Structure formats: structure tokens, C-alpha cells
Amino acid sequence: EAGVAQSPRYKIIEKRQSVAFWCNPISGHATLYWYQQILGQGPKLLIQFQNNGVVDDSQLPKDRFSAERLKGVDSTLKIQPAKLEDSAVYLCASSFSQGANTEAFFGQGTRLTVV
Amino acid sequence: QQPVQSPQAVILREGEDAVINCSSSKALYSVHWYRQKHGEAPVFLMILLKGGEQKGHEKISASFNEKKQQSSLYLTASQLSYSGTYFCGTGIIQGAQKLVFGQGTRLTINP
Structure with missing residues (x-):
């Protein structure tokens, strides 16, 4: 079974530029998450989708971050414009459902470095 | 709101035991444990749901004390492959x- 695919693996941009990340979840997984993991910290949930609808985006900095999941499969996360503090690893995860007893993969x- | 893990780091020799704790200031409905090796994706270990259950998988087990709002991960007879950073994810809804x-919690296992 193929895992969660993300691209690119690495990205270096200058501050104020824009960047986009792509995620392809495990086939059949209705729930998709984007996490931000700053070096030395645990993952922080940015946004959660159930199929193509947003379930939770309370921690997404909406003035610069946006995400979409068209057709309920692939998803993209965009940052525009980027700030130095956005340097982090952006993790995509998926799960079969959004229930509390469901494991996420x-x-x-994508390791983003903003210079 | 972020749970507190302790210890922050631990170094063991192969074959020794370790306990990693996860405490929350909020009521918990579930606790998810993951292990992440450097530069890799977090890998799922186990889920514990409200009810004080204990789960185990070979030499890795965990407990969930909902009254104390905490969970503990137990690694017995640690192997070199257990090295990595362990994260607890707490479900508060x-x-x-x-x-x-x-x-x-960064765990280092030395031969």
C-alpha cells in the first residue's frame, strides 16, 4: 500500500516569496491533515479536511496561509508571503476517518527554509 | 494546552527499560503515541482511549490514566531501533x- 506522498521534499525561498506544497493521501482516506513542525517541537495542526470540506482551521494563519483539497483527494498548502518564522517541516497526514480511535499516517x- | 512530556531526553544502553510520560492540563479523551526518527515521518505506535486501558505491542506498552490526565509509554528491553523522538498527541475533543x-522525548539507545 502506497503511503502519503508529499512534494517537494525541500524548498528554500526568500522572505516575502510564495510557496506551495502538495500532498497525495493514502487511497480511500477521507481525512487529511496539514501540520507544521518547527525544529525541536511537536507537530502543530494547521488544518484538517474531511473529504473536501474544512473541519478545523483554527490554527491556520489565514492572512498568509491557504489550503485546499479539491475533489477530496490531493491537497495543496500555500504560503504567501512567507516570513522567516515559517521555516519548518510541513507534514501531511491522512486517516481513514476523523474518529478518535483512528491512526494517522x-x-x-517538506522542509521549508525561508531566508 | 500543549501536553508536557518528560523526560525531554534519555540515553540508555541496549536492553534497558524506559518510561516516557505525557501530562495534560485538560481532560483527555484519547492519547496517540508516535515515534519519529531524524528526517523521517512520525510513525504510529498506538492509541489509548478514555477508559484507563493499557495497550501493548511486543516490548512497547502504554497506559492512560484519565483521572490524572496523563499517559505513560513503557519500552522494555530496549533495542537500537527504538531510538528516535517520541511524541504524544492528546485528543481533547x-x-x-x-x-x-x-x-x-528524544530517546537514544547505545549498544
């Missing part, structure tokens, strides 16, 4:  | 998988 992440 | 992760 993570992708390898 | 009943029935939902919105997780708040702790800051992690």
Missing part, C-alpha cells in the same frame, strides 16, 4:  | 481526532 514532509 | 502534540 504521515508523509515525509 | 470527544470522538474527534484533533490532536495536540507534546514537545517530544
Whole structure:
């Protein structure tokens, strides 16, 4: 079974530029998450989708971050404009459902460096 | 709101035991444990749901004390492959998988 795919693996941009990350979840997984993991910290949930609808985006900085999940499969996360403090690993995860007893599978992440 | 993990780091020799604790200031409905190796994706270990259950998988087990709002992960007879950073993710909404992760515990196993 293929895992969660993310691209690119690495990205270096200058502050104020824009960047986009792509995620392809495990086939059949209705729930998709984007996490931000700053070096030395645990993952922080940015946004959660159930199919193509947003379940939770309370921690998404909406003035610069946006995400979409068209057709309820692939998802993209965009940052525009980027700030130095956005340097982090962006992890995508998916699960079969959004129930509390469901395990999430993570992708390898995109390491973003903003200079 | 972020759960507190302790210890922050631990170094063991192969074959020794370890306990990692995860404490929350909020009522917990679930606790998810993950292990992440450097540069890799977090890998799921186990889920514990409200009810004080204990789970185990070979030499890794965990407990969940809902009254104390904490969970503990037990690694017995540790192997080199157990090295990595362990995260607990706490579910504070009943029935939902919105997780708040702790800051992690770095475990190093030496031969």
C-alpha cells in the first residue's frame, strides 16, 4: 500500500516569496491533515479536511496561509508571503476517518527554509 | 494546552527499560503515541482511549490514566531501533481526532 506522498521534499525561498506544497493521501482516506513542525517541537495542526470540506482551521494563519483539497483527494498548502518564522517541516497526514480511535499516517514532509 | 512530556531526553544502553510520560492540563479523551526518527515521518505506535486501558505491542506498552490526565509509554528491553523522538498527541475533543502534540522525548539507545 502506497503511503502519503508529499512534494517537494525541500524548498528554500526568500522572505516575502510564495510557496506551495502538495500532498497525495493514502487511497480511500477521507481525512487529511496539514501540520507544521518547527525544529525541536511537536507537530502543530494547521488544518484538517474531511473529504473536501474544512473541519478545523483554527490554527491556520489565514492572512498568509491557504489550503485546499479539491475533489477530496490531493491537497495543496500555500504560503504567501512567507516570513522567516515559517521555516519548518510541513507534514501531511491522512486517516481513514476523523474518529478518535483512528491512526494517522504521515508523509515525509517538506522542509521549508525561508531566508 | 500543549501536553508536557518528560523526560525531554534519555540515553540508555541496549536492553534497558524506559518510561516516557505525557501530562495534560485538560481532560483527555484519547492519547496517540508516535515515534519519529531524524528526517523521517512520525510513525504510529498506538492509541489509548478514555477508559484507563493499557495497550501493548511486543516490548512497547502504554497506559492512560484519565483521572490524572496523563499517559505513560513503557519500552522494555530496549533495542537500537527504538531510538528516535517520541511524541504524544492528546485528543481533547470527544470522538474527534484533533490532536495536540507534546514537545517530544528524544530517546537514544547505545549498544
